[in-house]
Amino acid sequence: MAVMRLHTLSLRALLLLGFWQTGRRSLASVPELKEQPKKIAVVGAGIGGTAAAFYLKQEFGPAVKIDVFESGTVGGRLATVKMGDYEYETGGSVIHPLNLHMKEFIEKLGIPPRKDVPSKMAIFDGKELVFEESDWFLINFFRLLWRYGFSFLRMQMWVESILDKFMRIYQYQQYGYSFSTVERLVHAMGGDGFLTLLNQTLEESMRGEGFSQVFINDIVSPITRVNYGQSVRINAFVGAVSLAGADSGLWAVDGGNKRVCSGLLYHTKSELISAKVTSISYTVRPSKKGGSTSFYEVNYVGESGAAHSLYDIVVIATPLHQGKSDITFSGLTPPIPSHYPGRYHQTVSTLVQGMLNVSFLGTTEPPSEFTVSEVLTMDSKGSVINSLSSLDPVHIPEGYKRPPASHTKVWKVFSPQPLTREQLDSMFLSYDSVSETQWLAYPTYRPPHRKIPPFILHDRLYYINALEWAASAMEMSAISARNVALLAHHRWHEQNRKIDQEDLHTRLRGEL
Numbered sequence: 001m002a003v004m005r006l007h008t009l010s011l012r013a014l015l016l017l018g019f020w021q022t023g024r025r026s027l028a029s030v031p032e033l034k035e036q037p038k039k040i041a042v043v044g045a046g047i048g049g050t051a052a053a054f055y056l057k058q059e060f061g062p063a064v065k066i067d068v069f070e071s072g073t074v075g076g077r078l079a080t081v082k083m084g085d086y087e088y089e090t091g092g093s094v095i096h097p098l099n100l101h102m103k104e105f106i107e108k109l110g111i112p113p114r115k116d117v118p119s120k121m122a123i124f125d126g127k128e129l130v131f132e133e134s135d136w137f138l139i140n141f142f143r144l145l146w147r148y149g150f151s152f153l154r155m156q157m158w159v160e161s162i163l164d165k166f167m168r169i170y171q172y173q174q175y176g177y178s179f180s181t182v183e184r185l186v187h188a189m190g191g192d193g194f195l196t197l198l199n200q201t202l203e204e205s206m207r208g209e210g211f212s213q214v215f216i217n218d219i220v221s222p223i224t225r226v227n228y229g230q231s232v233r234i235n236a237f238v239g240a241v242s243l244a245g246a247d248s249g250l251w252a253v254d255g256g257n258k259r260v261c262s263g264l265l266y267h268t269k270s271e272l273i274s275a276k277v278t279s280i281s282y283t284v285r286p287s288k289k290g291g292s293t294s295f296y297e298v299n300y301v302g303e304s305g306a307a308h309s310l311y312d313i314v315v316i317a318t319p320l321h322q323g324k325s326d327i328t329f330s331g332l333t334p335p336i337p338s339h340y341p342g343r344y345h346q347t348v349s350t351l352v353q354g355m356l357n358v359s360f361l362g363t364t365e366p367p368s369e370f371t372v373s374e375v376l377t378m379d380s381k382g383s384v385i386n387s388l389s390s391l392d393p394v395h396i397p398e399g400y401k402r403p404p405a406s407h408t409k410v411w412k413v414f415s416p417q418p419l420t421r422e423q424l425d426s427m428f429l430s431y432d433s434v435s436e437t438q439w440l441a442y443p444t445y446r447p448p449h450r451k452i453p454p455f456i457l458h459d460r461l462y463y464i465n466a467l468e469w470a471a472s473a474m475e476m477s478a479i480s481a482r483n484v485a486l487l488a489h490h491r492w493h494e495q496n497r498k499i500d501q502e503d504l505h506t507r508l509r510g511e512l
């Protein structure tokens with residue numbers, strides 16, 4: 001005990017002596033002793049921005065004040081609409097069972113997953129259904145085996161091998177490692193092979209793996225069309241994410257996925273400022289203790305007019321692309337554009353409460369026996385839609401059973417353009433209500449990618465949606481949010497050994 005006290009005393013004495021001799025400069029150079037940031041701004045209250053608030057609080061502690069700006073609705077691309085008595089997802093809807101951050105959020109917030117309702121899939125070539133899933137696993141298996149050999153199984157193995165590497169990011173983040181660019185993050189997961197996936201089309205990659213063009217056209221293309229509204233010429237990385245989205249065990253959040261966003265805001269005691277951020281500038285001011293301090297000035301327009309506030313750190317959690325946001329940046333070197341090159345792809349989500357005209361799908365099955373819930377479409381001239389699905393409410397009531405097509409129920413159509421009256425009339429025998437949302441949904445993926453925007457836009461100004469250019473999904477925004485929170489923390493405290501480390505997979509293997 002005596003030894004302990006002596007030890008502590010001498011340590012304290014040494015520290016005091018150090019301060020005395022070297023003054024304030026050395027204070028700043030001792031990372032643990034640098035003050036925490038006082039105020040952080042997050043622009044955008046979608047899953048990326050609200051997850052950022054969560055991880056920033058985790059990194060910087062409870063005292064940091066976080067303001068989250070939102071010009072539209074909390075949730076962003078996670079949104080629901082009411083049809084009749086129930087609410088339905090109109091934007092991001094399904095979550096993969098291995099999306100660990102989304103899982104962590106609902107556990108922390110005490111929100112259950114939505115009850116599972118079994119689904120059945122079919123593929124439509126614009127004239128007729130060319131494949132229809134049976135209720136019997138063996139029948140599906142032999143039908144696919146007959147037509148495509150073992151391609152289906154090989155595709156699952158290919159996606160699994162990519163997913164295995166993808167999962168490494170969780171371990172890196174657990175250990176506090178972060179990356180300054182999308183390319184470095186993707187490389188840390190899967191090495192040069194993953195960078196190739198980013199710069200090749202899915203079609204090229206799969207052809208290279210020996211998959212036939214017929215299999216790619218018949219099976220792979222309908223999956224990329226439903227998930228990203230695009231063909232198999234998207235990059236192979238987002239393509240693999242898309243194919244993983246065809247796995248079993250997909251889930252959603254009870255009451256609507258956007259509940260995670262409002263839950264995270266509440267949990268982190270962040271202040272929601274309902275305003276549109278118009279510009280961000282860098283200002284240097286004299287500090288009270290002498291010298292100078294720099295801040296970011298965030299200018300915004302809300303209901304009560306224009307205002308501005310100063311922040312130590314700013315996180316942009318909305319795409320900086322044409323049609324998505326219009327923020328101007330000033331006083332920053334190198335300059336940051338309001339819009340990066342590249343476009344966001346339009347997907348129109350039309351929810352129809354009505355009775356389906358099953359003959360539109362070229363089937364002769366009686367509607368009372370038609371229980372398919374997901375109709376995917378092939379990339380053919382006849383396909384004006386990307387997909388058609390029978391929707392279940394965001395909260396599944398007790399005793400709920402999905403009705404067959406002979407009942408009036410809610411269907412969701414994804415299409416590149418708004419549906420015309422004639423198109424709706426040909427797809428539905430009758431309908432009571434229609435709700436249309438035109439989304440600029442995800443990037444238009446055209447590999448090889450021009451340079452993807454960085455996570456670090458300026459000294460303490462960060463950008464979450466850069467990662468969407470590898471793949472867009474709720475979990476990708478959450479992974480990026482955690483990466484940015486770690487980056488912000490390490491750079492604030494000058495802990496560079498936790499940024500852009502090479503060969504992490506081998507180095508951390510011993511830690512498992």
Ligand SMILES: Cc1cc2nc3c(=O)[nH]c(=O)nc-3n(C[C@H](O)[C@H](O)[C@H](O)COP(=O)(O)OP(=O)(O)OC[C@H]3O[C@@H](n4cnc5c(N)ncnc54)[C@H](O)[C@@H]3O)c2cc1C
Nearest residue numbers: 044046047048071072076077092093094277325441473474
């Ligand atoms: C139709 C559709 C289907 C999808 N399906 C799935 C799916 O099944 N599974 C899945 O994982 N993903 C899916 N996605 C993708 C997923 O929804 C997105 O990747 C994710 O929600 C993006 O979240 P985010 O927070 O990064 O961006 P956003 O949700 O776009 O949030 C950005 C927010 O910033 C706000 N904002 C913009 N500019 C300003 C400003 N100047 N000032 C203040 N606020 C501003 C916006 O209003 C918005 O709320 C789908 C997307 C769409 C559209």
